[in-house]
Amino acid sequence: MMNTEAVTPETLDWENLGFSYIKTDYRYVSYWKDGEWDEGELTRDNQVHISEGSTALHYGQSCFEGMKAYRAADGSINLFRPYENAERMKRSCERLLMPAFPVERFVEAVRETVEANEQWVPPYGTGSTLYIRPYMIGVGDNIGVRAAPEYLFAIFVTPVGPYFKGGLTPSDFVVTQYDRAAPYGTGASKVGGNYGGSLLPGTEAKKRNFSDAIYLDPATHTKIEEVGSANFFGITHDDKFITPKSPSILPSITKYSLMYLAEHRLGLTVEEGDVYVDQLDRFKEAGACGTAAVISPIGGIQYGDDFHVFYSETEVGPVTKRLYNELIGIQYGDIAAPENWVVKV
Incomplete structure:
Protein backbone atom coordinates (compact mmCIF):
# COMPACT_ATOMS: atom_id res chain seq x y z
CA MET A 1 0.00 0.00 0.00
CA MET A 2 1.33 3.44 -0.95
CA ASN A 3 2.53 5.66 1.90
CA THR A 4 0.87 8.87 0.76
CA GLU A 5 2.70 10.95 3.36
CA ALA A 6 6.03 10.17 1.65
CA VAL A 7 4.86 10.82 -1.91
CA THR A 8 6.15 13.93 -3.68
CA PRO A 9 5.58 15.19 -7.23
CA GLU A 10 9.18 14.27 -8.00
CA THR A 11 8.66 10.63 -7.01
CA LEU A 12 5.34 10.05 -8.79
CA ASP A 13 5.12 7.84 -11.83
CA TRP A 14 2.61 10.07 -13.64
CA GLU A 15 1.76 7.54 -16.33
CA ASN A 16 0.90 4.78 -13.87
CA LEU A 17 -1.18 6.52 -11.23
CA GLY A 18 -4.17 4.75 -9.76
CA PHE A 19 -7.44 6.34 -8.71
CA SER A 20 -6.66 6.77 -5.02
CA TYR A 21 -5.99 9.47 -2.44
CA ILE A 22 -2.57 11.14 -2.35
CA LYS A 23 -2.01 13.96 0.12
CA THR A 24 -1.15 17.19 -1.68
CA ASP A 25 0.18 20.45 -0.24
CA TYR A 26 -2.88 22.63 0.33
CA ARG A 27 -6.63 22.46 0.76
CA TYR A 28 -9.18 25.27 0.97
CA VAL A 29 -11.41 25.65 4.05
CA SER A 30 -14.23 28.06 4.85
CA TYR A 31 -16.67 28.07 7.79
CA TRP A 32 -20.27 29.28 7.97
CA LYS A 33 -21.45 30.60 11.34
CA ASP A 34 -24.00 33.18 12.49
CA GLY A 35 -25.47 33.48 9.02
CA GLU A 36 -22.35 34.11 6.93
CA TRP A 37 -19.24 32.53 5.44
CA ASP A 38 -15.81 33.59 6.63
CA GLU A 39 -13.11 34.66 4.17
CA GLY A 40 -11.76 31.13 3.75
CA GLU A 41 -8.10 30.08 3.68
CA LEU A 42 -5.63 27.53 2.39
CA THR A 43 -4.23 25.10 4.94
CA ARG A 44 -1.71 22.27 4.97
CA ASP A 45 -3.75 20.29 7.51
CA ASN A 46 -5.61 17.43 5.81
CA GLN A 47 -7.46 16.40 8.97
CA VAL A 48 -11.01 17.65 9.69
CA HIS A 49 -11.72 18.58 13.31
CA ILE A 50 -15.46 18.69 14.09
CA SER A 51 -17.89 18.34 17.00
CA GLU A 52 -19.07 14.87 17.90
CA GLY A 53 -22.61 16.25 17.55
CA SER A 54 -22.15 17.29 13.90
CA THR A 55 -25.19 16.59 11.73
CA ALA A 56 -22.91 15.20 9.01
CA LEU A 57 -22.09 12.29 11.31
CA HIS A 58 -25.62 11.48 12.45
CA TYR A 59 -28.18 12.84 10.02
CA GLY A 60 -26.36 12.81 6.69
CA GLN A 61 -26.07 16.55 6.17
CA SER A 62 -23.28 16.37 3.62
CA CYS A 63 -22.81 16.88 -0.11
CA PHE A 64 -19.88 17.04 -2.51
CA GLU A 65 -18.72 17.56 -6.08
CA GLY A 66 -16.22 15.86 -8.38
CA MET A 67 -14.13 17.83 -10.88
CA LYS A 68 -10.78 17.66 -12.64
CA ALA A 69 -7.96 19.97 -13.68
CA TYR A 70 -6.18 19.16 -16.94
CA ARG A 71 -2.66 20.10 -18.04
CA ALA A 72 -2.76 21.45 -21.59
CA ALA A 73 -0.01 20.99 -24.17
CA ASP A 74 1.25 24.55 -23.58
CA GLY A 75 1.63 23.89 -19.85
CA SER A 76 -1.46 25.86 -18.78
CA ILE A 77 -4.17 24.29 -16.62
CA ASN A 78 -7.81 23.85 -17.65
CA LEU A 79 -10.91 23.51 -15.49
CA PHE A 80 -13.86 21.91 -17.23
CA ARG A 81 -17.21 23.71 -16.72
CA PRO A 82 -16.59 24.61 -13.04
CA TYR A 83 -19.62 26.92 -12.92
CA GLU A 84 -21.85 23.90 -13.60
CA ASN A 85 -20.35 22.13 -10.57
CA ALA A 86 -20.90 25.26 -8.47
CA GLU A 87 -24.56 25.45 -9.50
CA ARG A 88 -25.15 21.75 -8.89
CA MET A 89 -23.59 21.94 -5.44
CA LYS A 90 -25.81 24.92 -4.71
CA ARG A 91 -28.86 22.77 -5.52
CA SER A 92 -27.56 19.93 -3.35
CA CYS A 93 -27.09 22.32 -0.44
CA GLU A 94 -30.61 23.70 -0.83
CA ARG A 95 -32.04 20.17 -0.75
CA LEU A 96 -30.34 19.51 2.61
CA LEU A 97 -31.04 22.94 4.11
CA MET A 98 -27.39 23.90 3.99
CA PRO A 99 -26.19 27.41 3.09
CA ALA A 100 -24.93 27.39 -0.49
CA PHE A 101 -21.38 28.53 -1.07
CA PRO A 102 -21.60 31.45 -3.55
CA VAL A 103 -21.00 30.35 -7.16
CA GLU A 104 -18.28 32.89 -7.98
CA ARG A 105 -16.49 32.19 -4.71
CA PHE A 106 -16.74 28.44 -5.41
CA VAL A 107 -14.99 28.77 -8.77
CA GLU A 108 -12.37 31.14 -7.37
CA ALA A 109 -11.70 28.76 -4.44
CA VAL A 110 -11.22 25.89 -6.88
CA ARG A 111 -8.78 27.95 -8.94
CA GLU A 112 -6.91 29.02 -5.80
CA THR A 113 -6.63 25.43 -4.55
CA VAL A 114 -5.43 24.08 -7.90
CA GLU A 115 -2.93 26.91 -8.30
CA ALA A 116 -1.53 26.28 -4.81
CA ASN A 117 -1.04 22.63 -5.79
CA GLU A 118 0.21 23.35 -9.31
CA GLN A 119 3.15 20.97 -9.00
CA TRP A 120 0.67 18.11 -8.45
CA VAL A 121 -1.11 18.66 -11.78
CA PRO A 122 0.08 15.76 -13.97
CA PRO A 123 2.03 16.57 -17.14
CA TYR A 124 0.28 16.72 -20.50
CA GLY A 125 0.29 13.42 -22.35
CA THR A 126 0.39 11.16 -19.28
CA GLY A 127 -3.37 10.54 -19.27
CA SER A 128 -3.48 11.60 -15.61
CA THR A 129 -5.36 14.55 -14.11
CA LEU A 130 -5.77 16.44 -10.85
CA TYR A 131 -9.02 15.32 -9.25
CA ILE A 132 -10.83 18.07 -7.30
CA ARG A 133 -13.20 17.28 -4.43
CA PRO A 134 -15.26 20.19 -3.02
CA TYR A 135 -17.53 19.17 -0.14
CA MET A 136 -19.76 20.62 2.55
CA ILE A 137 -20.79 19.16 5.90
CA GLY A 138 -22.97 20.22 8.77
CA VAL A 139 -20.90 20.71 11.93
CA GLY A 140 -21.19 22.15 15.43
CA ASP A 141 -22.68 20.96 18.72
CA ASN A 142 -26.08 19.37 18.07
CA ILE A 143 -28.19 16.37 19.05
CA GLY A 144 -31.70 16.93 17.64
CA VAL A 145 -32.83 16.17 14.10
CA ARG A 146 -32.44 19.66 12.69
CA ALA A 147 -30.18 21.64 10.38
CA ALA A 148 -26.69 22.20 11.75
CA PRO A 149 -25.72 25.43 13.54
CA GLU A 150 -22.48 25.66 11.53
CA TYR A 151 -21.06 24.40 8.22
CA LEU A 152 -17.70 23.54 6.75
CA PHE A 153 -16.96 23.98 3.04
CA ALA A 154 -13.66 22.58 1.85
CA ILE A 155 -11.78 21.56 -1.29
CA PHE A 156 -8.94 19.08 -1.60
CA VAL A 157 -7.16 17.80 -4.69
CA THR A 158 -5.28 14.63 -5.56
CA PRO A 159 -3.55 13.44 -8.74
CA VAL A 160 -5.23 10.43 -10.34
CA GLY A 161 -4.56 8.19 -13.27
CA PRO A 162 -6.97 7.48 -16.09
CA TYR A 163 -9.97 5.38 -15.18
CA PHE A 164 -9.11 3.07 -18.07
CA LYS A 165 -5.72 1.39 -18.24
CA GLY A 166 -4.79 0.71 -21.83
CA GLY A 167 -7.59 2.79 -23.30
CA LEU A 168 -11.35 2.41 -23.46
CA THR A 169 -12.54 -1.08 -22.57
CA PRO A 170 -16.19 -2.22 -22.48
Missing part, protein backbone atom coordinates in the same frame (compact mmCIF):
# COMPACT_ATOMS: atom_id res chain seq x y z
CA SER A 171 -17.51 -3.42 -19.11
CA ASP A 172 -20.46 -5.60 -18.18
CA PHE A 173 -23.08 -4.54 -15.63
CA VAL A 174 -25.93 -6.24 -13.77
CA VAL A 175 -29.36 -4.86 -12.90
CA THR A 176 -29.87 -4.81 -9.14
CA GLN A 177 -33.05 -5.20 -7.11
CA TYR A 178 -31.93 -2.39 -4.81
CA ASP A 179 -33.03 1.21 -5.28
CA ARG A 180 -30.49 3.99 -5.50
CA ALA A 181 -32.96 6.68 -4.40
CA ALA A 182 -36.62 7.20 -3.52
CA PRO A 183 -38.99 8.65 -6.17
CA TYR A 184 -39.06 12.05 -4.45
CA GLY A 185 -35.88 11.64 -2.42
CA THR A 186 -32.35 12.95 -2.85
CA GLY A 187 -31.44 11.16 -6.09
CA ALA A 188 -30.97 14.42 -8.02
CA SER A 189 -28.60 15.78 -5.36
CA LYS A 190 -24.98 14.77 -4.90
CA VAL A 191 -25.32 13.83 -1.24
CA GLY A 192 -23.35 11.30 0.77
CA GLY A 193 -26.29 9.03 1.59
CA ASN A 194 -26.87 8.18 -2.06
CA TYR A 195 -23.40 6.67 -2.22
CA GLY A 196 -23.48 4.92 1.15
CA GLY A 197 -26.55 3.02 0.00
CA SER A 198 -24.82 1.97 -3.22
CA LEU A 199 -21.93 0.14 -1.53
CA LEU A 200 -23.80 -3.14 -0.95
CA PRO A 201 -25.31 -3.57 -4.45
CA GLY A 202 -22.02 -2.47 -6.00
CA THR A 203 -20.09 -5.03 -3.97
CA GLU A 204 -22.57 -7.78 -4.83
CA ALA A 205 -22.22 -6.93 -8.53
CA LYS A 206 -18.42 -7.15 -8.36
CA LYS A 207 -18.62 -10.53 -6.61
CA ARG A 208 -20.48 -11.74 -9.70
CA ASN A 209 -17.69 -10.35 -11.91
CA PHE A 210 -19.65 -7.32 -13.10
CA SER A 211 -18.20 -3.81 -13.01
CA ASP A 212 -21.11 -2.38 -11.04
CA ALA A 213 -24.87 -2.41 -10.50
CA ILE A 214 -27.49 -0.77 -12.69
CA TYR A 215 -30.37 0.90 -10.85
CA LEU A 216 -33.92 0.99 -12.18
CA ASP A 217 -36.50 3.68 -11.46
CA PRO A 218 -37.69 3.24 -7.86
CA ALA A 219 -41.39 3.66 -8.71
CA THR A 220 -41.88 0.91 -11.32
CA HIS A 221 -38.55 -0.95 -11.66
CA THR A 222 -38.95 -0.95 -15.45
CA LYS A 223 -36.61 1.85 -16.58
CA ILE A 224 -32.84 2.29 -16.33
CA GLU A 225 -31.82 5.28 -14.24
CA GLU A 226 -28.13 5.07 -13.29
CA VAL A 227 -25.15 2.81 -13.86
CA GLY A 228 -23.30 2.59 -10.58
CA SER A 229 -22.52 6.23 -9.78
CA ALA A 230 -22.72 7.28 -13.43
CA ASN A 231 -25.42 8.29 -15.93
CA PHE A 232 -26.54 5.97 -18.75
CA PHE A 233 -26.66 6.71 -22.46
CA GLY A 234 -27.44 4.62 -25.51
CA ILE A 235 -26.97 5.04 -29.27
CA THR A 236 -29.90 3.73 -31.30
CA HIS A 237 -29.59 2.00 -34.67
CA ASP A 238 -30.76 5.21 -36.37
CA ASP A 239 -28.10 7.29 -34.54
CA LYS A 240 -30.08 8.86 -31.74
CA PHE A 241 -28.35 9.65 -28.45
CA ILE A 242 -30.84 8.60 -25.74
CA THR A 243 -30.40 9.14 -22.01
CA PRO A 244 -32.86 8.64 -19.13
CA LYS A 245 -34.84 11.53 -17.70
CA SER A 246 -36.08 11.28 -14.12
CA PRO A 247 -36.31 13.49 -11.02
CA SER A 248 -34.28 10.91 -9.09
CA ILE A 249 -31.24 10.91 -11.42
CA LEU A 250 -28.16 13.00 -10.60
CA PRO A 251 -27.81 15.49 -13.49
CA SER A 252 -24.34 14.63 -14.76
CA ILE A 253 -22.31 17.52 -16.15
CA THR A 254 -20.48 15.01 -18.33
CA LYS A 255 -23.79 13.69 -19.67
CA TYR A 256 -25.10 17.12 -20.64
CA SER A 257 -21.75 17.89 -22.25
CA LEU A 258 -22.00 14.69 -24.29
CA MET A 259 -25.57 15.55 -25.28
CA TYR A 260 -24.38 18.88 -26.67
CA LEU A 261 -21.44 17.31 -28.50
CA ALA A 262 -23.57 14.48 -29.87
CA GLU A 263 -25.92 17.01 -31.47
CA HIS A 264 -23.58 19.83 -32.45
CA ARG A 265 -20.35 17.98 -33.26
CA LEU A 266 -21.56 14.53 -34.36
CA GLY A 267 -24.93 15.49 -35.83
CA LEU A 268 -26.94 12.99 -33.79
CA THR A 269 -30.52 13.44 -32.63
CA VAL A 270 -30.53 13.78 -28.83
CA GLU A 271 -33.36 12.77 -26.50
CA GLU A 272 -33.91 12.55 -22.76
CA GLY A 273 -36.63 10.04 -22.02
CA ASP A 274 -37.54 6.60 -20.74
CA VAL A 275 -35.08 3.75 -21.25
CA TYR A 276 -36.99 0.54 -20.60
CA VAL A 277 -34.77 -2.28 -19.42
CA ASP A 278 -36.69 -4.83 -21.52
CA GLN A 279 -36.15 -2.81 -24.72
CA LEU A 280 -32.35 -2.79 -24.93
CA ASP A 281 -32.45 -4.08 -28.51
CA ARG A 282 -33.08 -0.53 -29.70
CA PHE A 283 -29.46 0.39 -28.88
CA LYS A 284 -26.39 -0.52 -30.92
CA GLU A 285 -24.04 1.06 -28.35
CA ALA A 286 -24.35 2.03 -24.70
CA GLY A 287 -22.22 3.64 -22.04
CA ALA A 288 -21.99 5.16 -18.59
CA CYS A 289 -20.63 8.67 -18.16
CA GLY A 290 -19.30 10.78 -15.31
CA THR A 291 -16.33 12.84 -14.14
CA ALA A 292 -14.10 9.96 -13.04
CA ALA A 293 -14.43 7.72 -16.09
CA VAL A 294 -15.58 10.26 -18.69
CA ILE A 295 -17.19 7.39 -20.63
CA SER A 296 -17.32 3.73 -19.62
CA PRO A 297 -18.53 1.71 -22.64
CA ILE A 298 -21.09 -0.93 -21.69
CA GLY A 299 -20.38 -4.31 -23.26
CA GLY A 300 -23.43 -6.09 -21.87
CA ILE A 301 -26.19 -5.88 -19.27
CA GLN A 302 -27.43 -8.81 -17.18
CA TYR A 303 -31.15 -8.49 -16.40
CA GLY A 304 -32.54 -11.53 -14.62
CA ASP A 305 -31.68 -14.52 -16.79
CA ASP A 306 -31.10 -12.41 -19.90
CA PHE A 307 -27.73 -11.00 -20.93
CA HIS A 308 -27.86 -8.34 -23.64
CA VAL A 309 -24.70 -7.45 -25.56
CA PHE A 310 -24.49 -4.09 -27.34
CA TYR A 311 -21.72 -3.36 -29.88
CA SER A 312 -19.18 -5.77 -28.39
CA GLU A 313 -17.86 -7.02 -25.07
CA THR A 314 -14.29 -6.39 -26.22
CA GLU A 315 -14.40 -3.45 -28.65
CA VAL A 316 -15.69 0.10 -28.27
CA GLY A 317 -18.38 1.26 -30.68
CA PRO A 318 -17.44 3.99 -33.18
CA VAL A 319 -19.93 6.60 -31.91
CA THR A 320 -18.88 6.10 -28.29
CA LYS A 321 -15.22 6.42 -29.29
CA ARG A 322 -15.88 9.65 -31.21
CA LEU A 323 -17.73 11.15 -28.27
CA TYR A 324 -14.94 10.20 -25.88
CA ASN A 325 -12.20 11.62 -28.10
CA GLU A 326 -14.14 14.85 -28.64
CA LEU A 327 -14.74 15.40 -24.94
CA ILE A 328 -11.24 14.67 -23.68
CA GLY A 329 -9.83 16.72 -26.56
CA ILE A 330 -11.80 19.69 -25.28
CA GLN A 331 -10.81 19.06 -21.66
CA TYR A 332 -7.09 18.99 -22.48
CA GLY A 333 -7.35 21.95 -24.84
CA ASP A 334 -6.55 20.02 -28.03
CA ILE A 335 -9.98 20.65 -29.56
CA ALA A 336 -11.85 23.96 -29.58
CA ALA A 337 -14.33 24.13 -26.71
CA PRO A 338 -17.86 25.52 -26.80
CA GLU A 339 -18.06 28.97 -25.24
CA ASN A 340 -17.36 29.11 -21.48
CA TRP A 341 -16.69 25.39 -21.13
CA VAL A 342 -13.02 25.77 -20.20
CA VAL A 343 -11.73 28.08 -17.45
CA LYS A 344 -8.00 28.67 -17.11
CA VAL A 345 -6.40 28.51 -13.68
